[in-house]
Amino acid sequence: MAEGTGPKPRTRAENAANVIDQVRALGLKLNDSSRLIRMKRVLDRGYIAPEDPDFPIALESMRDQQHVGFAFDQMRAHGDHPRFREVVRRLLKDSALPQMDREESPGRDAQLEVYLAALCQSAGMVPVDLEEPDITCHAEGVKFGIAAKRLKSLDQVRKHVKKAADQVSKSGLPGIVVLDLSLAWNRENLPITSGIMSQLYEMTADRVST
DSSP: OOOOOOOSOOOHHHHHHHHHHHHHHTTOOOOTTSHHHHHHHHHHTOOOOTTSTTHHHHHHHHHHHHHHHHHHHHSGGGTTOHHHHHHHHHHTOSOSSGGGOSSOOHHHHHHHHHHHHHHHHHTTOOSOBOOTTSEEEEETTEEEEEEEEEOSOGGGHHHHHHHHHHHHHHHTSOEEEEEEOHHHHOTTOOOOSOHHHHTHHHHHHHHHTO
């Protein structure tokens, strides 16, 4: 499989539209309440003021839509693979805000898998596949496995590292465990920048919308 190459830069709203088009091209349906549709609607509004009720979704869309858009750009050759379609189908789940899914988050769990696969594809660690333990890639002719875990609580670290290590072991491949601890560290998903830094959102939004 050839190394992934990226398209010309898109605005955030254009990227959101492209993501939805790619999902539908796989034959998957998006309902009006899905997080990707909600995020697109917010981004289509242009600048969202910090006091606007949709501001948290606008901020969250910067991460989700960039990750998913990058994944589709890099993994487009996998469009006919049933496993890729299944991972994308799971990716469509979850609320627009991750703090609403502290117990189960199949959508963003799948998003982590496809994002890591896209990173491997972009790095030329090909061929890349979405298979046990979660992702496989190649480096210098050696096939490696990656087990991805997105933790919602720091209390879960030991359990999920062991589970991920078992997945790698059962695959029979050398491999690594990747942990996403963002929600475990920040259960309320609160902005971690200062008030002054948060004001840069306005300049950033204005720049990408022109």
